[in-house]
Amino acid sequence: MGPARTLAEKLWERHVVASRPGGPDLLYIDLHLTHEATSPQAFDGLRLAGRSVRRPGLTLALEDHNVATTATAVLDPVSLVQLDTLRRNCAEQGVELYSVGHRRQGIVHVVGPELGLVQPGMTIVCGDSHTATHGAFGALAFGIGTSDVEHVLATQCLEIGQPRTLAVEFTGQLPPEVGAKEMILALIARIGANGAQGHLIEYRGDAVRGLSMEARMTLCNMSIEAGARAGIVAPDETTLEYLRGRPHAPAGADWDAAVADWSTLATDPGAVFDRTVVLDVGGLTPLVTWGTNPAQTVPLAAAVPDPQTFADPLERASAQKALAYMGLRPGTSMRDLAIDVVFVGSCTNGRIEDLRSAAGVLRGRTVAAGTRMLVVPGSMQVRAEAEAEGLHEVFAAAGAEWRLPGCSMCLGMNTDRLEGVERCASTSNRNFEGRQGARARTHLVSPAVAAATAVAGRLAAPADLA
Amino acid sequence: MEPFVEHHGRAVALRRDDVDTDQILPAEFCKRVTKSGYEDALFARWRAEDGFVLEQPRHAGATVLLAGRDFGIGSSREHAVWALRDWGFRAVVATGFGDIFRRNALNNGLVPVDLPTPVVEELMDLAESAEGLRLTVDLRAGLLRRPGGEHPFTVDARARARLLEGQDVIAETLLRTGDIEAYEAGRPSWLPEIPRGAFDLAEQRLQDEAPLQTEQRLRTDAAGVSR
Numbered sequence: 001m002g003p004a005r006t007l008a009e010k011l012w013e014r015h016v017v018a019s020r021p022g023g024p025d026l027l028y029i030d031l032h033l034t035h036e037a038t039s040p041q042a043f044d045g046l047r048l049a050g051r052s053v054r055r056p057g058l059t060l061a062l063e064d065h066n067v068a069t070t071a072t073a074v075l076d077p078v079s080l081v082q083l084d085t086l087r088r089n090c091a092e093q094g095v096e097l098y099s100v101g102h103r104r105q106g107i108v109h110v111v112g113p114e115l116g117l118v119q120p121g122m123t124i125v126c127g128d129s130h131t132a133t134h135g136a137f138g139a140l141a142f143g144i145g146t147s148d149v150e151h152v153l154a155t156q157c158l159e160i161g162q163p164r165t166l167a168v169e170f171t172g173q174l175p176p177e178v179g180a181k182e183m184i185l186a187l188i189a190r191i192g193a194n195g196a197q198g199h200l201i202e203y204r205g206d207a208v209r210g211l212s213m214e215a216r217m218t219l220c221n222m223s224i225e226a227g228a229r230a231g232i233v234a235p236d237e238t239t240l241e242y243l244r245g246r247p248h249a250p251a252g253a254d255w256d257a258a259v260a261d262w263s264t265l266a267t268d269p270g271a272v273f274d275r276t277v278v279l280d281v282g283g284l285t286p287l288v289t290w291g292t293n294p295a296q297t298v299p300l301a302a303a304v305p306d307p308q309t310f311a312d313p314l315e316r317a318s319a320q321k322a323l324a325y326m327g328l329r330p331g332t333s334m335r336d337l338a339i340d341v342v343f344v345g346s347c348t349n350g351r352i353e354d355l356r357s358a359a360g361v362l363r364g365r366t367v368a369a370g371t372r373m374l375v376v377p378g379s380m381q382v383r384a385e386a387e388a389e390g391l392h393e394v395f396a397a398a399g400a401e402w403r404l405p406g407c408s409m410c411l412g413m414n415t416d417r418l419e420g421v422e423r424c425a426s427t428s429n430r431n432f433e434g435r436q437g438a439r440a441r442t443h444l445v446s447p448a449v450a451a452a453t454a455v456a457g458r459l460a461a462p463a464d465l466a
Numbered sequence: 467m468e469p470f471v472e473h474h475g476r477a478v479a480l481r482r483d484d485v486d487t488d489q490i491l492p493a494e495f496c497k498r499v500t501k502s503g504y505e506d507a508l509f510a511r512w513r514a515e516d517g518f519v520l521e522q523p524r525h526a527g528a529t530v531l532l533a534g535r536d537f538g539i540g541s542s543r544e545h546a547v548w549a550l551r552d553w554g555f556r557a558v559v560a561t562g563f564g565d566i567f568r569r570n571a572l573n574n575g576l577v578p579v580d581l582p583t584p585v586v587e588e589l590m591d592l593a594e595s596a597e598g599l600r601l602t603v604d605l606r607a608g609l610l611r612r613p614g615g616e617h618p619f620t621v622d623a624r625a626r627a628r629l630l631e632g633q634d635v636i637a638e639t640l641l642r643t644g645d646i647e648a649y650e651a652g653r654p655s656w657l658p659e660i661p662r663g664a665f666d667l668a669e670q671r672l673q674d675e676a677p678l679q680t681e682q683r684l685r686t687d688a689a690g691v692s693r
């Protein structure tokens with residue numbers, strides 16, 4: 001028996017191709033996901049250097065960031081060039097691509113797991129910061145820039161330094177009206193929007209074990225909003241249950257071998273983390289962001305905070321700027337904020353469970369006059385499942401728009417964007433200035449709160465609805 | 467890549483904390499497929515406002531950006547780094563950087579100089595003074611030099627070595643192809659592969675093993691979007 005190791009260390013060690021003393025390791029990448037927005041320059045770089053993709057079979061390409069969600073054909077010429085470029089690059093290099101209209105198309109971080117491509121013990125990268133999503137399976141998954149995308153295409157490796165480890169222990173019993181979105185927002189509020197810089201988070205504790213795979217993905221997804229390189233959850237029965245029978249999951253004898261291997265993927269008792277944060281979820285209530293970074297969060301039942309009450313001068317200045325941008329006054333009750341647009345979707349909350357949760361609140365109710373609601377499934381598969389369950393009819397009956405999959409209003413790259421200073425309750429992950437439109441005002445919420453808000457026309461929780 | 471050993475240039479102060487990559491380069495500019503020519507898009511939203519610091523004539527030609535706490539958090543878009551570089555910046559001085567941004571910057575010869583807040587604030591005051599501020603980013607020595615003083619900073623040792631020599635990272639890794647092949651020989655057999663056309667094969671397997679309910683009429687035309 002060697003020394004006790006954390007899950008992160010185990011995942012790291014099994015992918016070291018070569019190391020330098022004290023230096024970064026050359027790490028093997030098991031799966032590379034790519035999309036139209038951050039890959040063209042990488043393929044171009046390959047071409048210019050006369051190189052080719054080393055292992056085309058370990059890369060999957062999807063169209064998601066820049067696609068229209070109203071119809072597959074509606075695209076501006078600039079976006080079309082970008083999609084065409086991806087199609088050409090994939091054809092040239094032999095990379096599998098699920099284009100708009102394909103039955104498996106959708107957001108990279110939703111489709112990868114659906115296909116069973118994301119498995120415990122793997123390393124996964126993508127030119128997108130929310131690659132951390134895949135850590136939910138006990139995989140080491142992190143976002144990279146375009147230079148690194150080119151590096152992975154050419155070598156299937158990355159030279160990278162080992163992150164420090166942060167244990168986040170969620171204790172207590174999660175109240176029924178809250179979920180993974182509240183857990184991660186509460187964590188970010190606690191440690192700050194770059195509080196886990198340079199760290200890899202392992203989410204631990206009973207409250208995590210009780211979460212579904214979808215919820216674990218929501219949790220890991222927003223690790224980057226805490227500044228972390230990645231977030232992971234050790235695999236367990238829930239993980240196996242999710243994976244079994246998926247198109248790319250191991251089958252037969254391979255399955256048994258894989259399960260035996262995966263069972264070793266847990267932090268050993270006595271292993272030491274660089275840092276630990278303990279957070280009791282027992283008292284959590286629905287949360288909503290009021291500012292322009294995800295750490296600026298309060299309970300829905302609270303009011304807009306007064307910057308003067310912030311002890312740290314940096315926090316105070318940041319809060320003042322945020323309030324000015326958000327058009328808010330201290331002391332205003334969050335529940336009094338009228339909402340123009342509700343967005344349900346993104347790789348944070350665009351999975352089937354999220355749509356079920358939103359539809360559950362909407363059933364038999366209607367979206368308030370003056371409020372618009374967009375429901376954008378994370379993938380064609382999610383859309384199909386939702387339609388099989390009749391959820392689309394619930395959305396349509398309530399007056400919400402039922403869209404085709406894509407990143408949509410999460411980043412406002414396509415035409416799904418807020419106009420002027422519209423205020424949005426969004427299930428996505430970033431409330432940054434200008435993220436959903438030039439002057440857009442974003443409040444991050446869970447799918448249930450988003451749906452209740454659509455009905456009330458103001459920020460609301462399901463319990464607030466008569 | 468062009469080597470980076472030492473850079474001497476004028477500094478400009480962006481008095482903002484938590485500057486994320488969406489602010490450095492808004493998403494609509496990520497539609498482009500090129501790797502240069504992003505100077506028009508840098509801080510596009512703020513530049514549209516009156517008096518934005520980068521638009522002030524006295525700061526034209528500045529090559530060192532001073533910013534507050536946690537610069538470059540958020541999205542992994544390398545376009546943000548390209549835009550800073552295309553504008554003419556060779557270094558960013560801040561307290562803390564987003565991890566992915568830091569890496570992207572080093573991959574493009576833009577040096578992230580991480581210094582404590584009081585130091586950065588002092589530099590900002592100097593940059594805003596009538597005389598302005600000229601700085602030297604000495605990567606070899608790991609020092610940021612200013613008139614009358616210097617501040618040590620560190621960057622990832624390998625990245626630094628590569629920048630000093632202007633090495634091609636990918637070419638270096640390709641020299642280790644032997645190691646990569648040896649590693650690949652030991653990978654477990656069950657790890658997924660997605661050959662081109664994999665979708666059809668996977669569907670085939672699904673139909674063989676368990677007819678699923680996913681066979682829905684997926685309407686992907688305009689008519690399929692219900693209001």
Ligand code: SF4
Binds near residue numbers: 064065128130406429
């Ligand atoms: S949904 Fe948003 S966060 Fe997720 S991949 Fe798309 S743009 Fe990134």
